[in-house]
Amino acid sequence: MELTVLGAGPAYTNRPGATGASYLLRSADSSLLLDLGQGSFPALASRVEPSALAAIFVSHLHPDHFIDLVALRHYLRFEFSPPRRVSVHAPADLARRIDELHAEPGFSAAVLDVHDLHAGATRTGPFEVEAILVTHTRDSYAFRVTAGPGPGLVYSGDCGRWEDLAGAVRPGDVLLTEASFGPGPVPEGAFHLDGPAVGRLAAATRPSRVLLTHIQMGFDRSSTVEAVRALFAGEVEIVDPGYVTTI
Numbered sequence: 001m002e003l004t005v006l007g008a009g010p011a012y013t014n015r016p017g018a019t020g021a022s023y024l025l026r027s028a029d030s031s032l033l034l035d036l037g038q039g040s041f042p043a044l045a046s047r048v049e050p051s052a053l054a055a056i057f058v059s060h061l062h063p064d065h066f067i068d069l070v071a072l073r074h075y076l077r078f079e080f081s082p083p084r085r086v087s088v089h090a091p092a093d094l095a096r097r098i099d100e101l102h103a104e105p106g107f108s109a110a111v112l113d114v115h116d117l118h119a120g121a122t123r124t125g126p127f128e129v130e131a132i133l134v135t136h137t138r139d140s141y142a143f144r145v146t147a148g149p150g151p152g153l154v155y156s157g158d159c160g161r162w163e164d165l166a167g168a169v170r171p172g173d174v175l176l177t178e179a180s181f182g183p184g185p186v187p188e189g190a191f192h193l194d195g196p197a198v199g200r201l202a203a204a205t206r207p208s209r210v211l212l213t214h215i216q217m218g219f220d221r222s223s224t225v226e227a228v229r230a231l232f233a234g235e236v237e238i239v240d241p242g243y244v245t246t247i
């Protein structure tokens with residue numbers, strides 16, 4: 001299974017090119033997308049045919065994780081005749097919110113087959129996607145994705161408690177996790193992680209590698225990595241759009 005980072009940004013940033021969360025997984029001839037945040041549609045469409053995606057899984061209903069579904073919707077609707085369709089698994093209410101944004105009932109359903117996401121496993125093509133409820137919005141999920149036996153990818157989505165992910169990460173997995181508040185600390189009431197929290201998670205679960213993402217504006221990258229390394233002896237790095245690795 002190959003991971004390509006399409007977007008690794010937070011909700012806003014002054015870092016050029018830091019588009020919203022979006023991660024592409026490919027196995028054999030199939031592609032699966034995790035999140036599609038602001039500005040990441042071109043990175044998707046330049047790498048795979050978006051209408052051929054096995055499915056899209058949306059971690060939660062913050063726009064930095066789903067708003068480029070609007071670009072995808074227009075692409076599917078107007079680039080093809082007849083329009084093509086893609087399956088989207090997302091927390092309840094996604095279609096209504098996108099429809100309301102356009103004041104157009106049925107806007108999403110024209111080309112998106114939206115399924116309500118719940119905790120548990122879904123098989124799509126060669127991929128098995130396990131959704132894990134995490135502390136963030138009331139209906140937020142992390143994902144563990146595998147394509148056959150062997151290690152998986154665990155993607156945190158946005159997550160306010162590292163303990164929520166501890167049951168999902170198996171030794172040898174690749175852990176792709178938010179570290180919104182860099183070296184920390186996380187302010188009271190903000191449901192995100194920082195480097196020390198990721199370090200504790202990695203030390204407890206022993207992934208093969210830790211890939212850090214979703215770092216908010218103004219936090220130092222190298223001290224974020226160091227905060228994780230202080231607690232975890234394995235590989236740790238920050239990923240940016242264009243990063244590719246095999247899992």
Ligand SMILES: [Zn+2]
Pocket residue numbers: 010011021062064065158214
């Ligand atoms: Zn986010």
Ligand SMILES: [Zn+2]
Pocket residue numbers: 060062136158
């Ligand atoms: Zn969020």
